[in-house]
Amino acid sequence: MKVVVAPIDLVPIIKGTVQELASVAEKKNVTIQIRNDGDRVMAMADEGKVKEVASNIIGNAIKYNRHGGHVEISMFAQGEQVIVEVRDTGYGIPKKQQEQIFQKFFRARVKETQEILGTGLGLFITRKLVEKMGGQVLFTSNEGKGSTFAFSLPKAT
Amino acid sequence: MRESMKKLLLLIEDNPLLTGMYKTAFEKKGIQVLFAHDGEEGIELAKKERPDLVVLDLLMPGIDGFEVLKRLKRDAATKNIKVVVLTIVTEEESQEKAKSLGAVDYLIKPHLKLHEIVERVLRHFDNGKVAV
Numbered sequence: 001m002k003v004v005v006a007p008i009d010l011v012p013i014i015k016g017t018v019q020e021l022a023s024v025a026e027k028k029n030v031t032i033q034i035r036n037d038g039d040r041v042m043a044m045a046d047e048g049k050v051k052e053v054a055s056n057i058i059g060n061a062i063k064y065n066r067h068g069g070h071v072e073i074s075m076f077a078q079g080e081q082v083i084v085e086v087r088d089t090g091y092g093i094p095k096k097q098q099e100q101i102f103q104k105f106f107r108a109r110v111k112e113t114q115e116i117l118g119t120g121l122g123l124f125i126t127r128k129l130v131e132k133m134g135g136q137v138l139f140t141s142n143e144g145k146g147s148t149f150a151f152s153l154p155k156a157t
Numbered sequence: 158m159r160e161s162m163k164k165l166l167l168l169i170e171d172n173p174l175l176t177g178m179y180k181t182a183f184e185k186k187g188i189q190v191l192f193a194h195d196g197e198e199g200i201e202l203a204k205k206e207r208p209d210l211v212v213l214d215l216l217m218p219g220i221d222g223f224e225v226l227k228r229l230k231r232d233a234a235t236k237n238i239k240v241v242v243l244t245i246v247t248e249e250e251s252q253e254k255a256k257s258l259g260a261v262d263y264l265i266k267p268h269l270k271l272h273e274i275v276e277r278v279l280r281h282f283d284n285g286k287v288a289v
Contacts, residue, residue, distance in 0.1 A: 035216075037247050037267065072216060074245045076267035078175065085172050087218060138173040140194040146218035148171040148194075 003046045003132045007156035010041040010050065010075050010082060017054040018073070025062045028069070032062070035074040043082045043153040049129045050153070053137075054084065056122045057149050061088035081135070081152040092143040126151075159206060160189050164282050167208035168192040169199030169225060170243070171217040175266075179212070182275050196220035200228050203235045209282055213260070215244040215251070223254060230259040239281050243274065 018032050025032055043050070061071045069089040076083060123137075130137045134154045141147035159165050166188050170176050173194065180190045191206060193199035195217050203211060211229065215222035222242060229235040241262045242255045252263045261281050264274055 035245055039267065074216070076245055078266055079178055079271040081174070081178075083172070083174055085174075087171065087216060089218065092218075136174060138177075140171050140173050142195050142218050145195065148173075148218060150172045150174045152174050 001128065001132060003049055003129075005044050005046050005133060007042055008045055008047050008050065010043055010045075010084060010153075011036055013047065013050055014054055014058075014073060014075060014084065017051060017058055020055070021059055021062055024059065025071075028062060028065060028067050030062050030065045030067075030069050030071060032058075032071045032073065035072065036076070041075045041077060041082050042156040044156040045133045045135075045153045049133060053126050053129050053151060056126045057084075057086050057137075057151065060122065061086050061090070061147075061149070064088070065090040077155050080155055082155050083150055083152050085148055085150040087146065087148045089146045092145055092147055093139075093141040094143055163187065163189040164210070165189045165191065165206065165208040166278070167199065167202055167206065167211045169196065169211060169217070169222070170214040171195060172214070178271065179274070182271055183278070186275060186279060188279075196222065196225040199225055200232075200235070203229055203238060204232065207234070208238060210278070211238055211240045212243050212278055213240050215242060215246050215255070223258060226255065226258045226260060241278050241281055243278075 015034060018034060065088050072087045074085045127137050130151050135152040137151040139147055139149040166183055168176055168179055168190055171194050176192045180192060183190050191202055193202050196219055213222045213225060226240055229240060239261045241264060242260045243264045243266060245266050247265055255263050262277060264277055
């Protein structure tokens, strides 16, 4: 897994990812809002890998959302990092399963989303990619209310 | 549980990367930090632990920060606890709403460096009696 980092602006990457996922969101009637005050959000990262990461996290926020749900994406610099947070109004991940969510082949068992197809590899790979670029991916989830996934990358100076 | 003599800050913030970052920064200033990852958990902790100050995010799953602020200010047990909003929401009307609901300050995450956030929050502890 080779990673080539360079200064990149996350704003067009995230916007592009959202556009690519627009048809998936439309099918579920999920609305997506991007919050960014117009400033560039410069990270030291591999553009292709960031696209993979964003596609997985935003894709999950749509796929595992309720019909008619909402996804909110914020990106900004804080401290020495840039942070992308993706908040959904889905069913949340049961507390007992939260520790396993980044494990290879693990898929959360939630009654309302059990029909959705997946390999259980997405978050496993996502975490590896983010860590390889010097960042972190973490989440909080509230059963019945939704989840917030956030990933960080080193800020480009 | 409150450690004796230390000022207690409750951070209500759903982004775990930020709770970690802020917690470390405040602890370096001698502040004890508790955190909650959603609004309802935050309100419960505020009632139980009676922190000296609450730092509140606005965008969270479930009830949002405005609703948390309303409920904290409505409850006799928590209405005197100062609340500083710390958010990515930049809109003027949001700032006015937070102030009208009783927030003592409104800080915009990407507009401030981490040490500036810490300094602004520390100013709101009663009598400024914080070892810095």
